Amino acid sequence: MALSKEELREYFIKLCHARNRVIFESSLLGILLVQFKLAVDENCDTVYFDGERIAFSPKLLDELELDEISHVLVHEMLHYIKGHFSIERKERAILDLACDMEVESLIYELNSHCYHGVGGYVIPYKLPGSRYVSAFSVDDAYDTLKSQKEIALYKSFDNHSKWENAKKSCQSQIHMKRAIALVHKSPFTKLPPSLESLCDMELDTCDIWEGLSEPVPSVEEIFEGNCKAVPKSLDTLLALIYQMVQYAKECRHDLRKISNSVSYACGMRADFASILFRDYCYIEKGYKDFLMKIPDFYKWFSTRGAHFNGII
Ligand SMILES: [Zn+2]
Numbered sequence: 579m580a581l582s583k584e585e586l587r588e589y590f591i592k593l594c595h596a597r598n599r600v601i602f603e604s605s606l607l608g609i610l611l612v613q614f615k616l617a618v619d620e621n622c623d624t625v626y627f628d629g630e631r632i633a634f635s636p637k638l639l640d641e642l643e644l645d646e647i648s649h650v651l652v653h654e655m656l657h658y659i660k661g662h663f664s665i666e667r668k669e670r671a672i673l674d675l676a677c678d679m680e681v682e683s684l685i686y687e688l689n690s691h692c693y694h695g696v697g698g699y700v701i702p703y704k705l706p707g708s709r710y711v712s713a714f715s716v717d718d719a720y721d722t723l724k725s726q727k728e729i730a731l732y733k734s735f736d737n738h739s740k741w742e743n744a745k746k747s748c749q750s751q752i753h754m755k756r757a758i759a760l761v762h763k764s765p766f767t768k769l770p771p772s773l774e775s776l777c778d779m780e781l782d783t784c785d786i787w788e789g790l791s792e793p794v795p796s797v798e799e800i801f802e803g804n805c806k807a808v809p810k811s812l813d814t815l816l817a818l819i820y821q822m823v824q825y826a827k828e829c830r831h832d833l834r835k836i837s838n839s840v841s842y843a844c845g846m847r848a849d850f851a852s853i854l855f856r857d858y859c860y861i862e863k864g865y866k867d868f869l870m871k872i873p874d875f876y877k878w879f880s881t882r883g884a885h886f887n888g889i890i
Contacts, residue, residue, distance in 0.1 A: 581620065581636060589618045589639050594849070596647035600655075601849050603648075604688075604768035605856065606777070609757035610655050612849055613812050626737040627654040629663070629744030638735065646696045649685065650735060653696075656681040657738075659754060659773065660716070663745040667720055676719035678734050679703065683714060687770035699735040713772040755779070755786050756816050760823075760853070787817045794818050797825045803838035808845045815850050823857045830861050830868075837872045844874050851878065 581589075593616040601608030615631035618639065625634045632654050639647070657663070660680060667673040682703040705714055705722050759781050769776065787794075791811035795818060799805040809815050822839055829835045840858075843851045855878060859866045869875045 581618065585636070586618060589634070589636060590616070592639060592644065593618075593634070593647065596644050596651060598849055598852070599644065599648040600651050601852060604652075605761045605853065606757050606769055607652055607655050608849075609760050609816065609853060610658065610753055611651055612853075613753045613756070613816070622737060624735050624737055625650055625654075626740045627657065627744055628740035629747030641697055649696050652685060652688075653678075653681050653736060656684050656770075658744075658748055659776070660684075661748075661751075662716065662738075663741040663748055665716060669724070672720055672723045673716070674734065674738050675701070675732055676716045676723055677738070678732075678736070679705075679719045679723075680714065680716050684770040684773065687713070687772060688768070696735050698733075700732050701734055702732065752786065755781055756813070756820075759783055759786055760816060760820055760857075783820075787820070790814045790817055794821060797821045800842045801825060801829065801835040801839050803834075803841070805842065806845065808842070815846065819850060819854045819857070822854060823861075826858060827861055830865065833868075833871065836869070837874070840869070840872050840874045840878075844878065855879075 597608075597611055597616065600611055614627070617631045617633040618636055619626075619633035620636060622633060622635045624638045625632065627633075632651060634647075634650075642650070657677060660677075662677040662681075665673065665677070667676075678701045682701045686703040705719060706726050754776075758777055758779055761777070790813050792809045792814040794814055795805050795807065795809065797818075800822065809818060822843070826836060826839060836858075840855075843854050846854070855869075855875065858869060870879065
């Protein structure tokens with residue numbers, strides 16, 4: 579039975595809340611996540627990622643609490659980061675579980691109070707037979723699982739059957755490179771320790787922002803208060819945020835220009851404005867106090883900024 583408009587709206591609100599939790603918890607995973615669409619698909623059993631969207635069944639969304647949905651979103655992003663879509667092995671079911679185990683061990687490493695499992699689904703986060711949790715690869719897990727007979731005991735929440743499509747759209751890892759350029763070792767990168775070296779990746783910032791869906795508005799005009807139109811496409815928005823943060827650093831003591839940029843950002847999608855404002859807060863020590871003099875920033879901080887839970 580097709581979902582009503584109202585039901586769909588409720589599901590999207592729940593999904594957006596869960597996504598916001600990821601953004602507030604880890605900037606790298608959050609910025610990676612905002613580059614993909616969230617969807618509700620009545621034809622799937624649980625959830626899948628196809629390289630363009632993460633689609634949930636209404637049934638799974640009914641079953642899960644917000645934290646659990648955030649856990650699923652992070653799970654999908656870690657499959658992306660680890661390049662699991664391109665791995666091939668003879669026994670697909672064992673490979674699927676090995677990939678899920680690697681991802682869950684990384685979530686365990688994150689040691690976040692936000693992610694502590696998903697409903698009644700069971701995915702081990704350590705190698706069978708191993709007493710301790712330590713980093714392992716898909717290969718380690720695959721080989722260990724092959725010699726075990728317990729694989730049928732495990733039930734995963736995500737369906738990996740659309741990975742062929744994901745492989746094509748995620749090959750260049752452009753989403754991750756853009757996220758790394760934006761967070762650039764900020765205090766909120768928050769990755770599992772064994773993935774932290776990702777942020778040392780050499781990036782060619784010209785290549786990263788090539789081929790955007792729309793032209794990026796002039797940053798000078800935004801800071802002068804002469805531009806109101808906000809790009810709609812996600813890649814252009816991210817490129818714009820990147821440029822705005824660089825520009826704001828140069829004119830950080832110019833209250834008028836910074837105020838104009840804050841007013842402009844209030845017209846952005848809320849999760850993108852949060853990414854920008856969080857970066858603004860770290861332009862220099864104590865900069866949040868300067869920003870609090872700006873009414874629009876003050877208003878944002880007193881409402882949405884509360885999600886940061888004292889992070890800024
Ligand atoms: Zn998975």
